[in-house]
Amino acid sequence: MNTATKPSLKERQFALRESAILDAVDALLSSKGFDLTTMDEVAQAVGISKASLYKHFDSKELLAAATMTRLLDRTLDKVAELAQQETPLENLKAVVAWSVREHLAGRMPTLPSTRSSIHEFMLRHQPYVSKLEQLTEILGAWIITAQEAGQINPQLPGEVVLYTIYARPCDPVIDFLKMGGAFTDDEIVAAIVTTCFNGLQPN
Amino acid sequence: MNTATKPSLKERQFALRESAILDAVDALLSSKGFDLTTMDEVAQAVGISKASLYKHFDSKELLAAATMTRLLDRTLDKVAELAQQETPLENLKAVVAWSVREHLAGRMPTLPSTRSSIHEFMLRHQPYVSKLEQLTEILGAWIITAQEAGQINPQLPGEVVLYTIYARPCDPVIDFLKMGGAFTDDEIVAAIVTTCFNGLQPN
DNA sequence: GTCTATAATCGGATAGAC
DNA sequence: GTCTATCCGATTATAGAC
Numbered sequence: 351m352n353t354a355t356k357p358s359l360k361e362r363q364f365a366l367r368e369s370a371i372l373d374a375v376d377a378l379l380s381s382k383g384f385d386l387t388t389m390d391e392v393a394q395a396v397g398i399s400k401a402s403l404y405k406h407f408d409s410k411e412l413l414a415a416a417t418m419t420r421l422l423d424r425t426l427d428k429v430a431e432l433a434q435q436e437t438p439l440e441n442l443k444a445v446v447a448w449s450v451r452e453h454l455a456g457r458m459p460t461l462p463s464t465r466s467s468i469h470e471f472m473l474r475h476q477p478y479v480s481k482l483e484q485l486t487e488i489l490g491a492w493i494i495t496a497q498e499a500g501q502i503n504p505q506l507p508g509e510v511v512l513y514t515i516y517a518r519p520c521d522p523v524i525d526f527l528k529m530g531g532a533f534t535d536d537e538i539v540a541a542i543v544t545t546c547f548n549g550l551q552p553n
Numbered sequence: 554m555n556t557a558t559k560p561s562l563k564e565r566q567f568a569l570r571e572s573a574i575l576d577a578v579d580a581l582l583s584s585k586g587f588d589l590t591t592m593d594e595v596a597q598a599v600g601i602s603k604a605s606l607y608k609h610f611d612s613k614e615l616l617a618a619a620t621m622t623r624l625l626d627r628t629l630d631k632v633a634e635l636a637q638q639e640t641p642l643e644n645l646k647a648v649v650a651w652s653v654r655e656h657l658a659g660r661m662p663t664l665p666s667t668r669s670s671i672h673e674f675m676l677r678h679q680p681y682v683s684k685l686e687q688l689t690e691i692l693g694a695w696i697i698t699a700q701e702a703g704q705i706n707p708q709l710p711g712e713v714v715l716y717t718i719y720a721r722p723c724d725p726v727i728d729f730l731k732m733g734g735a736f737t738d739d740e741i742v743a744a745i746v747t748t749c750f751n752g753l754q755p756n
Numbered sequence: 757g758t759c760t761a762t763a764a765t766c767g768g769a770t771a772g773a774c
Numbered sequence: 775g776t777c778t779a780t781c782c783g784a785t786t787a788t789a790g791a792c
Contacts, residue, residue, distance in 0.1 A: 401759065405757060409786085517725040549748035609775095
């Protein structure tokens with residue numbers, strides 16, 4: 351029955367197209383967000399018909415969920431790569447710097463802002479939620495260690511620190527600074543990382 | 554010809570209804586944002602028909618623009634009230650605290666995030682732009698003074714400081730902390746103000 | 757599984773009576 | 775100026791041929 355053999359050509363082509371779709375959605379969600387992105391645009395960006403797109407993803411919500419879940423995969427990869435190379439504080443800074451850079455590169459689909467209609471859907475999407483919990487566990491441990499070492503203000507509740515870090519890639523300041531045109535991407539990354547972690551320092 | 558007399562009853566009723574419309578839009582934009590708010594909802598919230606709504610505002614964009622412009626009026630009022638009572642740094646903190654509180658109270662229509670379809674429209678809406686410039690001038694002066702006094706890091710470009718302050722009321726952290734339910738509004742305000750201004754302090 | 761064509765719905769805006 | 779009823783374009787989603 352051949353159930354465990356390597357993928358056929360057709361399967362590989364299918365997976366490749368799926369990846370191309372998600373790349374396109376990355377860019378569209380990053381620049382326009384969920385509500386303003388249409389399935390027609392996605393299909394056109396990939397160069398397939400809308401009907402074919404729906405063969406891959408049953409709804410716009412599921413398509414966005416797959417994209418957001420893949421972002422968490424990338425983030426978990428990045429976090430694993432960083433782990434224990436430096437101090438927890440340096441790791442946290444590196445994650446924020448990386449995520450701001452991803453945003454600037456147009457690969458950061460909007461994190462679930464409370465105001466997007468996709469928000470509630472994501473909270474019920476198991477693959478996303480479970481990976482988010484994984485990530486939270488790792489970052490949470492780094493935060494606690496950094497607080498014990500006095501590198502992050504121990505008086506700040508862990509949730510405040512965590513959310514402050516999670517919110518950085520969707521900080522409007524990034525777009526404002528980018529739009530102004532007076533700063534390079536490196537300068538923007540530095541500004542966000544500096545103001546963020548200075549704000550979390552002990553007094 | 555009677556052009557400079559006091560407003561008639563009808564005119565006052567009209568102005569009153571207009572104000573009620575803007576109040577409703579404040580709440581809707583604050584909770585759902587521009588794209589997810591429908592004119593039907595606005596009309597229903599006010600208790601009038603959609604056609605009547607369009608007698609007051611010619612388009613959804615103009616309605617949002619009026620709401621956002623009124624927000625700037627409120628902000629300018631607040632700023633005038635604060636002016637010179639305290640140091641520039643304390644004034645800036647008070648403005649951020651006030652705006653976070655407005656957000657939590659549901660009176661903070663989303664500032665133009667780059668991803669909203671209303672964003673470009675606002676940049677071409679003269680009343681809004683000119684009031685935003687007024688506000689920027691005042692806050693900019695406070696920032697420079699605070700930097701000269703060494704209360705805000707003088708190495709940070711003024712634009713970074715200004716945008717960081719402007720972005721606070723739409724910081725996703727506010728919604729995250731509110732949603733978690735573990736913090737009072739006062740604690741949320743304090744967390745935002747502290748992490749924001751610690752981040753702007755000299756090293 | 758991919759396409760073209762189309763159904764179904766939603767939301768911004770307006771016509772026309774009062 | 776306010777209402778009811780309606781138009782019309784845009785958008786999600788699907789039918790059906792190949």
